[in-house]
Amino acid sequence: MSPKLLPLISQIGTRHGSRSLRTCEMKCANQCDHADPNPSGNEHIQTVMRSAFSRRGMLKLGAAGVAAAGVTTLAVNAPAAADMLVASNGDKGNGSFPGFPGPRGELSHSVVPPNRKDDIVVPKGYEQAVIIGWGDPVVPGAPKFDVNAQTPEAQAKQFGYNNDYTMIVPLRDDKKSLLVCNQEYTDEYLMFPTGKYDDATTKKIAMAAHGMSVVGIERVGRSGQWRRDKSLPKYNRRITVHTEFEVTGPAAADPRVGTKVSGTFGNCAGGVTPWGTILSGEENFQGYFDVSDTVAAEHVTSLKRYGVPTTKTTQKGWSTVDPRFDLTKTPTEAYKFGWIVEVDPYDPKSTPKKRSMLGRLKHEGATITITADGRIAAYTGDDERGEYIYKFVSTGKYDEDDRKANFGLLDHGTLYVAKFTGDGSGDGLYDGTGQWIPLTSDTESFVAGMSVAEVLINTRIAADKVSPTRMDRPEDIERNPVNGKVYAALTNNSNRGGTFPVDEANPLAKSHTRPSLGAPLVEQSGNRNGYVLELSEEGDDAAKTGFNWNLFLVCGDPAAQETYFGGFDKTKVSPISCPDNVAFDGSGNLWISTDGNVLGSNDGIFTVPVAGPKRGQVKQFLSVPFAAEACGPLISDDDKTAFVAVQHPGETDDATFEKPTSTWPHTHKFPRPAIACVWRKDGGRVGS
Template sequence: MSPKLLPLISQIGTRHGSRSFRTCELKCANQCDHPEPNTSGNEHIQTVLQTAFSRRNMLKAGAAGAAVAGVATLAANVPAAADFSTAASGDRGNGAFPGFGGPQGELTHSVVPPNRKDDIVVPKGYEQAVMIAWGDPVEYGAPRFDVNRLTPEAQAKQFGYNNDYTMIVPLRDERKALLVCNHEYTDEKLMLPTGRYDAKTVAKIGIAAHGMSVVQIERVGRSGQWRRDKQGSRYNRRITAATKFEVSGPAAADQRVGKVAYGTFGNCAGGVTPWGTILSGEENFNGYFDVTGTVPAEYATSYKRYGVPTTVTKSSRQWSIVDPRFDLSKNPTEAFRAGWIVEVDPYEPRATPRKLTMLGRMKHEGATTTITADGRIAVYLGDDERGEYVYKFVSTGKYDPDNRKRNFGLLDEGTLYVAKFTGDGAEDGLYDGTGTWIPLTSDKKSFIEGMSVADVLIDVRIAADKVGATRMDRPEDIERNPVNGRVYAAMTNNSNRGGTFAVDEANPLAKSHVRDTFGGPLVEKSGNRNGYILELTEEGDDAAKTGFFWTLFLVCGDPAAQETYFGGYDKSKVSPISCPDNVAFDGSGNLWISTDGNVLGSNDGIFTVPVAGPKRGQVKQFLSVPFGAEACGPLISEDDKTAFVAVQHPGETDDATFEKPASTWPHTDRFPRPAISCVWRKDNGRVGS
């Protein structure tokens, strides 16, 4: 498809790169406009970077205690830029995959240039097609989508709004699979004709448009193209902000939470377990609640730490007019039933989804799993807000590949950890160091004085404050590479930081460069505006261990900017990249990155980058998404023949309305419809290669 020209381009209504004020309000209640809720004073990752070189003399003098306990020798044993190109190999699923640097694993796709087009732009030799869009039928009996006759009941059976995290799980028929997707939030001004529905109907439609979808898809011939199976399936399912959930884990016994909850909303990224269930992270839940009177004083500290309102407040959605759960003056404990990881079994459409309290309550970006050396399950977790932390859970029980049902409940028993980072002080020209996972609680014992197990899990931010965890720059997706075993963590940005940190060799992120307009000059701004990606090597390449080595793999931004860094690769040969959000891997272990809030003037997109070999750090733009949209996902199919991208909030500018949209993508209607697309090579080869 040839890219279409933008029907209406407005320079009004962007506040952080490609993000509008409206997007910030609806996604996260404008969290960047408020003080960081973390007032602990714990060391920030910027300070760790700033002192990364200053500790060299201490280490040279033999002060092994300067390194984090348990990993004092790790930095010496793990090269910062270890080359896996000749030795590394791995497997994913049931098949072996080539190591880094081999001919099949080389990223050879052409580069998509930065642009502001109102379409998905793909490399030469590739095609793309929409698989499913907002309003398409999901459950049996769903009516044909009609925005002028939309009802809450219809929306509850149709594909929800603003698709985010996307996962594909297999079926017995290799030509079919199940797509599972989050629906993060709604924008009723773009969704619905102005004045067409009354306030209560709008609220009910919004509740029904949140949550998750399970949809059967089918391959088109032998190509890499997939499409919605229009015959439907018994697996097809909608989960909304009103669906009944079982609450599991230690906090379910606490009166603040209880054993039953209703609805999931604000769902961002997620993960898939080895037994095929989907994990979904409830992120910016605080912006959904109203306060019409007072709230209990005993909850004020917890509310404040999570950005939950404590004084009379009306959210932009005002769901409380149709559901009193969302009025904290009437139901003050409802806020404690949000902010969890939820687990959905896509193969059992009648099974009640669960909220997993053992994984802690926070603004979850996602939850990605791996198997430890001794067969247990580790889950990596990011708390997506300025100044928040990185977490990991390790199960007590072991994964049983031969008995799927025995694995249910593994995520209810184990230990929850938070990360602390330390600079190693080596003058190696890199920003690196060591770290440790500090235990917060197990399912049976709290390690925080004065806090019970339930207290720690419900107020995990407060628990992490107490142990001196390292504050981060919006930790989002954190995933383990299936080939080299390293963990990659996307730190999207921190636009309100920088004032107290000098710009020098040891601290490249105190200021960064942006473009006020597409094609305009680079302008220096305070704060880490473009984000970065950390690379972690856990002790013994074992996710169960508590020690790790870290290095700054990418400092994102324009290659022409002084502060940027691309794994040591030649900066004149890389694509500009801004605000990394989610990460994924292909079968060769190459890193795929989606962006959210590009501050370099162009549309967001998906980028590829080798993590080892001679081209380590060579960032190349693989695709761009339409104007005003965020690139969610990404996901690479098991056979590496398809790249999936979830296009969220196309055309969401401050001045856009249903009648006067800033985007009409995917160009099936006169208004935008968030949708999931697949991208494949015309010759049916491996994507990227």
């Protein structure tokens, strides 16, 4: 690869987390060091939080404070809903999945301590193994991985790079399933020997390493371990930058988008539908476009609101091998990305869809639940500082007896954006009420001066006009299958208290970090460690537009004054920083993966009960290798396996292919992002 990107990386300014300069540039075009694209001046969640109470009152809450906060043990809520095919790292149909494990013992796994090891570290009594990694064969005819003999054609048949969202859907054989995974972005400095390939070939291979993979896997005996099904079943599939997509919903009629789009990239988190399709969120699409001269004036406002360049610049440089990535030549290409993608893993010949009714933003993902009257609701976060939380509710109802009848549900309904209000009671809690504000249905816009298609194409601009609450990087948002509450990971915002005023829902103007493992805590400006938000909709019904909310976790080191762990004793919890994705086991316990830990240790996966006397007891379940991000997580439907996607191991500023700072999973002398599974040696439920 050409070294021209390296000077740009070295010029990046102030850090906003523990991510390396390299990761910030390659993953998200360093969005946090650019001007915030939201100029609306809408109230920020921090302002909402600050209005509520003094922090000192909150810190007095210990285990006994749980009762005062109105927290009680919650019974399983299991209305008639989806008889779904799969277990999910999201909503399990409020407990109606076949084989749903139901209540179990408390989370009793040993705690993995903070560390900087170049490996997956698991609790005592557990084992872990890699299932599939970058370059492994996926589709028939794929060559064996050879880093010295890569071609774009080979990569398009092999597992992609920097795996993120991971989902398992079953086949008829209960020992075989399909693993579906996003491949979010590439790091050409770690992927290729220096000087081995010319610049054009490197870019083409990288393009083929983006997208999604569908891979057959099989259980090992009766254990919780899974491995690749090397018979390469007919379902195996790669989806790349060049795969044809169909755009559905009202935006497809707009000439800026159209009905056919080539490819997907920047795919971060996702979700699974009750009819067994996979939803994938196109997140940091803004970093893939170059501008050779200028961009037509009519597109500038929209592009800037999404952080897409409008003046002469080179980012990935893909325009040198594919001119559609030059916005001077094709300014409408950027409108074709930033959507929720739907893929049918059971039909490898099907055309994937981009569902425009869920709006265009930097989607972390989209997770599905079923409303009380049988309709579909989808939650999605716009992963950038100061952006919003959204929900879509379908017009039609889910039909559990007719799979194909459900395929159009995401094209008709209403898209909402969330506004949070603090209660101002001074009761020592960050909490309040909120409202889902309608933006548009598929037939009527509720934003003055904007058509239905305009709201969906420029969703950020439409949302600005109705005054929702600006959040601290809203990422994964999922409904708990047991208690019916919705949990949102708000990863961090180093500008909170500065560019973004504090409020009751985003209260921290200062927080603490550690420069290295074991070093003293250092106070820094902003919300560096993030929150986990708990949201209760009226009657636990996702169709309702009113809700109550509270900050379940104010993340960080328990020794730091600002942290809060659901009212649990802070001397008995693990430090946790930068929550990214959430999942639930069969008893409704929350599992959290982290991205960008600023407490000096590796990222990992953490467990925490959301009810009962141990509500808020955060315990680290595993840590991922050095400089890696913990993606997923996913708990199997029988609770016997925890899956983790290890992304960008060893992605540090000084790392090169020849001199890596990680070699995980230790199959080669360089790192390979991969999917791993973790299980108990005795075959029991993970976490217990």
